[in-house]
Every structure is written in C-alpha cells, then in structure tokens.
Amino acid sequence: xxxxxxxxxxxxxxxxxxRLLLALVIMTLLVVGFSAWGFNKITTVTGSDGSVLPAxxxxxxxxxxxxxxxxxxxxxxxxxxxxxxxxxxxSEVESGLLLSMLARPMRRSEVVIGKWLGxxxxxxxxxxxxxxxxxxxxxxxxxxxxxxxxxxxxxxxCEGLALLSxxxxxxxxxxxxxxxxxxxxxxxxxxxxxxxxxxxVGLQNQAIENVGTISHLIxxxxxxxxxxxxxxxxxxxxxxxxxxxTIGRANPFSAVDPPPIEFLAWVVVWFAIMLAxxxxxxxxxxx
Amino acid sequence: MAELAQxxxxxxxxxxxxxxxxxxxVELSKRFGKTVALAGLxxxxxxxxxxxxxxxxxxxxxxxxxxxxxxxxxxxxEGWLLGRPIGDLRTRRKIGYLPELFRYQGWLSAREVLxxxxxxxxxxxxxxxxxxxxxxxTVGLADRAGDRVxxxxxxxxxxxGLAVALLGEPELVFLDEPTSAxxxxxxxxxxxxxxxxxxRGTAVFLNSHLLSEVEQVCDRVAVVDHGxxxxxxxxxxxxxxxxxxxxxxGLDREGKAKMAAFGQLDDEGDQLTFTNLKAxxxxxxxxxxxxxxxxxxxVAPRQQTLEDRFLQLIQDEEDK
Numbered sequence: 001x002x003x004x005x006x007x008x009x010x011x012x013x014x015x016x017x018x019r020l021l022l023a024l025v026i027m028t029l030l031v032v033g034f035s036a037w038g039f040n041k042i043t044t045v046t047g048s049d050g051s052v053l054p055a056x057x058x059x060x061x062x063x064x065x066x067x068x069x070x071x072x073x074x075x076x077x078x079x080x081x082x083x084x085x086x087x088x089x090x091s092e093v094e095s096g097l098l099l100s101m102l103a104r105p106m107r108r109s110e111v112v113i114g115k116w117l118g119x120x121x122x123x124x125x126x127x128x129x130x131x132x133x134x135x136x137x138x139x140x141x142x143x144x145x146x147x148x149x150x151x152x153x154x155x156x157x158c159e160g161l162a163l164l165s166x167x168x169x170x171x172x173x174x175x176x177x178x179x180x181x182x183x184x185x186x187x188x189x190x191x192x193x194x195x196x197x198x199x200x201v202g203l204q205n206q207a208i209e210n211v212g213t214i215s216h217l218i219x220x221x222x223x224x225x226x227x228x229x230x231x232x233x234x235x236x237x238x239x240x241x242x243x244x245x246t247i248g249r250a251n252p253f254s255a256v257d258p259p260p261i262e263f264l265a266w267v268v269v270w271f272a273i274m275l276a277x278x279x280x281x282x283x284x285x286x287x
Numbered sequence: 288m289a290e291l292a293q294x295x296x297x298x299x300x301x302x303x304x305x306x307x308x309x310x311x312x313v314e315l316s317k318r319f320g321k322t323v324a325l326a327g328l329x330x331x332x333x334x335x336x337x338x339x340x341x342x343x344x345x346x347x348x349x350x351x352x353x354x355x356x357x358x359x360x361x362x363x364x365e366g367w368l369l370g371r372p373i374g375d376l377r378t379r380r381k382i383g384y385l386p387e388l389f390r391y392q393g394w395l396s397a398r399e400v401l402x403x404x405x406x407x408x409x410x411x412x413x414x415x416x417x418x419x420x421x422x423x424x425t426v427g428l429a430d431r432a433g434d435r436v437x438x439x440x441x442x443x444x445x446x447x448g449l450a451v452a453l454l455g456e457p458e459l460v461f462l463d464e465p466t467s468a469x470x471x472x473x474x475x476x477x478x479x480x481x482x483x484x485x486x487r488g489t490a491v492f493l494n495s496h497l498l499s500e501v502e503q504v505c506d507r508v509a510v511v512d513h514g515x516x517x518x519x520x521x522x523x524x525x526x527x528x529x530x531x532x533x534x535x536x537g538l539d540r541e542g543k544a545k546m547a548a549f550g551q552l553d554d555e556g557d558q559l560t561f562t563n564l565k566a567x568x569x570x571x572x573x574x575x576x577x578x579x580x581x582x583x584x585x586v587a588p589r590q591q592t593l594e595d596r597f598l599q600l601i602q603d604e605e606d607k
Contacts, residue, residue: 006406010392017394096388100451103356103384103461104407105376286319286359 003106007114008121015084015122024080028130035069036137043142055143056236062144063234067253070156070232073134074225077160081123082183085167087176088115093287094175102287109279112168116275119164127157148231151258155228158267159221163187165274166219172281190215194222195252202250220267222252223259230255307370309334309459309490310355315364317350317514324350326514327364332507334458335488337481339505341496341593343601347514348494349387352463355492356384369458380408383452387463387494389445393437397428397447400436401454410455422450425480441468449480460484463494478504502593510597512604518596526591531561531569534585535576542579549575551599557584562591562599 001009015021042061045053053061089111092098102108131153139145146152163183170179197212199205216223233241233255241249241256249256310332317325325347332338342348353359355366357374366373369381391400401419410418423429426446431439436447445468452460462481466474474497481504484491495501501508502522509519518525536557538546546552546559549572553560561572566588576583 001406003407006403010403014392014394096386096390097392099358099386099388100384100391100404100448101407102358103379103382103386104404105379105409106407107376287353 002110003104004110004114004117007111008118011088011115011118012121015118020084021122021126024126024130028126028133031073032130032133032137035134036141039065039138039141058142059144059234060237062138062142063146063232063237064253066138066144066146067229067232069134070152070228071225071253073130074156074159074228077123077127077156078163078187078221079184080126081119081160081164082167082180082187084122085119085164086171086174086178086180086183088119088168089171089282090174090179091171091176093285098287108283112172112279112282113275116165116168116278119168120161123160123164124157127160128153131156146232147234152228152231155224155231159224159228161271162219162221162224162267162274165271165278169274169278169281172278172285186219187221190219190222191225191252193218194226198250198252201246204246216263217266217270220263220270223263224267225252226255227259229253230258307367308332309336310338310366310368310492312355312366313364315351315354315366316362317347317354317359318362323514325354328354328511328516329364330509330516330519332490332492334490335485336506337485337491337493337504339501339508340492340494340511341498341501341508341597342511343496346511348496348511349463350514351511352384352387352461352492352494356382356461380455381458383454383457383460385445385448385452385460385462385465387467389448389468391436391444391447391451394435396433396435397423397439397450398432400447401450404451404454408455414455418454422453425453425483426450427476442470442473445469446473449477453480453484456487457489459490459492461492461494464497465493465495466497466500474500498593498597508593510600512601517604518600522593525596526593529564529566529588530591530595531564531572532585532587532589533559533561533572533576533583535559535581535583538576538579538581542576542581545579546572546575551602553598560595562595564588 039062042058042065043052047053089098098111102111131149135145135149135152166186167179167183170182174182193215194212197209197215200208200210200212212222237254238256241254308331310330312328312330315325315328316323328347328351340348340351350359354361355368355373357379361373368375368378371378392403395403398419401422402415405415405418419432420429423432426449428443428446428450431443436444439447445465449462449465452462466477469477478500481491481493485504485506493501493505505522507519507521508525509516511517534557543552543554543559546561549568550561550564553562564572569586569588573583573586
C-alpha cells in the first residue's frame with residue numbers, strides 16, 4: 001500500500017475508533033426518524049371540510065420542506081467537514097505526531113493526499129448513506145421521491161467535499177480552531193454571496209448579480225447547493241418558477257436551471273487548485 | 288569544530304553508499320527569520336559510532352536533528368546521511384528516529400503503531416511480526432502490546448518511540464532526548480539499547496543534555512551553543528584536565544579573586560571548584576589558601592567529568 005493510501009486508511013480508522021462515525025450514524029438516524037414522522041404528518045393534514053390534502057399538494061409541500069431539511073443537512077455536513085478538516089494536519093504537527101512518520105520514506109504531498117482521500121471517503125459515505133436514508137424515509141412517509149436523487153447526493157456530497165478541501169488547506173498553516181472557523185465563515189459568506197447575486201437577478205442589476213457569480217467561483221459551495229435544489233424541484237414547481245421570470249430565480253431555495261457545465265468544470269479545477277495549494281503550503285512549512 | 292573526514296563512497300543496490308560516513312555536514316545553517324538556530328555545522332560521524340550532541344536548551348540540537356532528517360530545509364550548507372543528500376527518501380529506509388516531542392496515535396495499540404511504521408518504512412510484510420516482537424521486547428513493552436497508546440504513561444510512550452526507531456535494523460538512529468520521560472531503570476535500559484545498537488554497527492546520534500548518560504555511552508561528543516559547535520572530540524580529548532574541589536572557610540571576596548590564578552573557579556560559598564587544574568599544583572593551592580587566612584576542611588582532586596567540561600565550555604562562551 002502506498003504511503004498516501006496508508007494515511008487515508010489511518011484517517012478513516014481514526015474517525016471510526018474515535019466514534020465519530022458512530023456519533024454521526026446515531027444523530028442521522030434520530031434526525032431521519034423525526035423528519036419521517038414530520039413528513040408523514042403532511043399526509044394526515046385535513047382541510048376545513050375534513051378531507052385530507054390532495055396528492056399534488058402533498059407533493060408540493062413535501063418537495064419544498066425537503067429543500068429546507070436538505071439545506072439544514074448540508075449545513076451540518078459543512079460544519080462537520082470544517083470541524084474535522086480544520087485540525088487535520090495542524091494538530092498533528094503541533095503535537096509532534098507527524099514527526100516520526102515524516103522521517104519515513106514518504107513525501108509531504110502523500111500526507112496531504114492521504115488525509116484528503118480518507119476524509120473524502122468519509123464524506124462520500126456519510127453524504128450518500130444519510131441522503132439515501134432521508135429520501136427513503138420521505139418516500140415511505142409521503143410517497144414523494146425527488147426527481148434527481150443521484151444528482152442531489154452528488155451535489156450535497158461535493159459541497160461537503162469543498163468545505164473539507166478548504167479546511168485541509170487552512171490546516172496546513174493555521175491552528176485547528178482558526179482553520180475550522182474560517183472555513184465555516186467562508187461557507188456562510190458563500191451562501192450570502194449567492195443571496196446577493198439573487199437580489200441582483202431580481203433587480204436585474206448586473207453588478208450585484210456578478211457578486212453571486214464571483215462568490216460561486218471563489219467558493220463553489222453555494223453553486224453546488226443550487227444544483228442540489230434543482231435536483232429536488234418537481235416539474236410543476238419548475239414550470240411555476242420559470243413563468244415567474246426573474247422573480248422566480250431570485251431565491252436561495254429555488255433553482256430554475258441546473259448548474260452550467262462550465263461551472264461544474266470549474267468545480268473540478270477548484271478542487272485541483274485546493275489540493276495543489278495544500279501540498280505546496282505543507283511542503284514549505286517548517287515543522 | 289569537528290574535522291571533516293575524507294571518505295570514499297560506493298553505492299549499494301539500495302542506493303545508500305556503503306563506505307560513506309553515517310553523517311557528514313558542511314557549514315549547515317538554519318535561520319528562522321532573524322534568529323540563527325544553527326550557524327555553520329560541519330561534522331562527520333563515522334558508521335557504528337555513538338555520537339553525543341550536547342548543548343544547553345535552545346542551543347540548536349533539535350534543529351540540527353530535524354535538518355539532518357530533512358524535516359526542515361537548511362538556509363545554507365550541505366549534508367549527507369549514509370552517503371546521500373539529506374532528505375533522500377531511500378536513505379530514510381535505513382534510519383530510525385525518536386523525536387524529542389514523541390507522540391503516537393493514542394487510539395492505536397502499541398502493536399498497531401509499530402505495524403504502521405513497518406508499513407511506512409517499508410519493511411517486507413513477512414518480517415513485521417518478528418520485528419515488532421523484537422522491538423517490543425527490547426524496550427520492555429511486550430506485555431502491553433495490545434493496549435491503546437492513549438492509556439500509556441509518558442515513559443511508556445517514550446519506550447514505544449524507541450521501539451519505533453529500532454524497527455528494521457537501521458544503520459543510523461537519531462535519539463533526541465531519549466530518556467527525558469524515563470525513570471532510572473528506563474535510563475539504564477536505554478543505555479543498554481544504545482550499546483546494543485553500537486555493537487551491531489549502527490551509528491547513533493544522541494541528542495541529550497543528560498551529561499552522565501552521554502559520558503557513559505558515547506564514543507565522541509560535540510558541544511553546541513548558540514547554534515555553533517564550540518568543542519568536539521573523544522571523551523579522552525575533551526576530559527583531559529583535573530577538577531579540584533576544596534571546602535574552605537575564612538576566604539573573603541578578594542582572597543577568592545586571587546585564587547583565579549589556579550584556573551577557572553566555580554564559587555559556591557565554602558565550596559570552591561577549580562576546573563582544569565593539574566594535580567601537581569594542588570599543594571601550591573592549599574598553601575595559597577592558608578596564606579590568605581583560609582581554613583581547609585577538604586581537598587578532593589578528581590578526573591574532570593563531562594559536566595565540569597560542559598559548564599566550563601559554556602562559561603567560556605559567555606565570557607567571550
């Protein structure tokens with residue numbers, strides 16, 4: 001096994017031994033259980049005449065509620081990624097744990113790549129597992145399945161991965177808590193930047209709209225979130241939003257179009273840049 | 288400063304030059320901003336030698352070890368380990384290292400930590416079991432092999448670090464303050480381990496400020512202060528003088544000042560220690576003290592210890 005894979009395995013093993021995975025699984029099961037109960041309540045809501053809501057209305061309410069739940073969930077994923085990635089390298093440098101390992105025939109780039117790979121596996125497993133569980137729970141409770149579940153999982157997973165990559169870069173230089181806080185604030189600022197861009201769309205002001213575009217390029221988490229929203233919008237909602245014109249597009253919880261292919265290509269480049277910067281930063285750090 | 292040895296090198300299949308010294312450096316320097324951590328370290332450590340690297344806190348000892356291991360980059364100068372430039376990955380297969388700041392994955396067992404290092408070394412998988420068993424037995428942790436490192440005392444963690452450094456029969460081992468967390472029994476064990484390494488031809492670079500320990504196991508030493516080597520040589524070369532301890536009363540400051548003619552004086556009240564004083568001058572010293580009105584209770588000439596010499600060297604540096 002190459003040193004990078006050994007480090008990746010060690011990262012996954014540590015998360016498992018320190019019961020991080022167990023904690024996440026228990027919390028996810030609790031949240032999914034509660035949300036399933038909540039979604040089920042939608043089907044039992046009755047009107048003034050005592051009849052239950054029609055299926056179309058249940059679907060509409062469920063789809064919009066699922067977007068809100070997913071937003072909170074993506075926030076939890078971002079928070080977890082930032083908290084875990086923030087001290088990933090810095091704490092091991094400060095404690096001296098990496099000293100004896102780096103004296104072995106391994107490159108610092110292998111440490112960075114191994115850490116990233118290990119956490120990427122954890123994020124992917126957690127994102128896929130918990131999202132599938134939530135989708136299954138909503139399906140059971142209301143009979144509604146979002147139109148593009150695989151894309152939804154990919155977008156949310158990539159959002160977590162983006163925060164993880166940023167946290168890893170910061171952890172090559174900054175202490176764990178500083179890196180984690182900066183990554184989290186950056187995620188929030190990215191979301192706010194997207195909202196500002198929405199306002200620009202609503203006002204048809206190109207300069208303000210550009211703020212959203214630039215923030216999506218600097219930190220693509222909000223752009224990926226919009227992809228996840230699009231994957232959850234039923235056709236009926238999309239048609240209504242499109243009919244509403246610019247007002248329909250000016251909303252952080254709605255997306256009329258999927259992210260453009262140019263943006264997705266940029267996301268791939270952005271990940272490569274983050275990883276390259278992390279390697280360069282760690283290689284030039286005195287330990 | 289240590290003399291440079293002229294050596295011939297012959298590359299082995301593994302790429303590690305067989306005939307070369309274990310360590311060779313030429314004017315190796317390191318600056319952190321405006322602070323000079325190491326100023327022109329030039330030395331040669333032959334293979335199979337136990338080399339003591341001494342110095343007060345902040346003298347540049349750990350910086351030197353990190354430079355030699357390629358963990359930090361030098362500001363200037365060059366260095367070679369086992370005949371190859373410092374930082375060479377192939378050479379690291381032949382090197383063991385116990386850091387001063389020893390810390391291992393607390394959530395792994397001792398055996399798992401050693402397995403991890405066998406994998407990173409990398410050693411042939413077929414040898415892992417024997418290597419780990421042998422290393423654990425050598426450092427006295429065989430009965431705690433399956434316990435999590437997080438439950439270990441500091442001393443046990445240092446023993447584990449030593450076991451990590453011993454894996455794979457290294458040709459060169461760096462031990463940075465290897466007994467800082469150990470009790471007297473542990474210190475004795477470490478001395479035995481160092482002797483064992485030397486007997487099988489492994490060079491040991493021992494970074495320590497526990498001078499009695501260095502004195503007992505090292506073939507040669509270098510004393511470093513403020514980032515410079517201020518003395519180096521074999522124990523015999525360094526400890527050639529005699530130290531005379533005198534217990535006397537009745538000497539005032541002026542009288543003690545006159546005593547300086549007999550050599551460097553360490554004044555601890557009634558206890559006076561003269562370093563580097565030849566034994567034949569002891570009667571003259573006694574006569575001088577009596578002439579100055581002093582009353583002598585004890586005169587004890589003895590061979591200079593490394594501690595005496597170390598303190599003398601550091602004092603000389605401060606006086607410069």
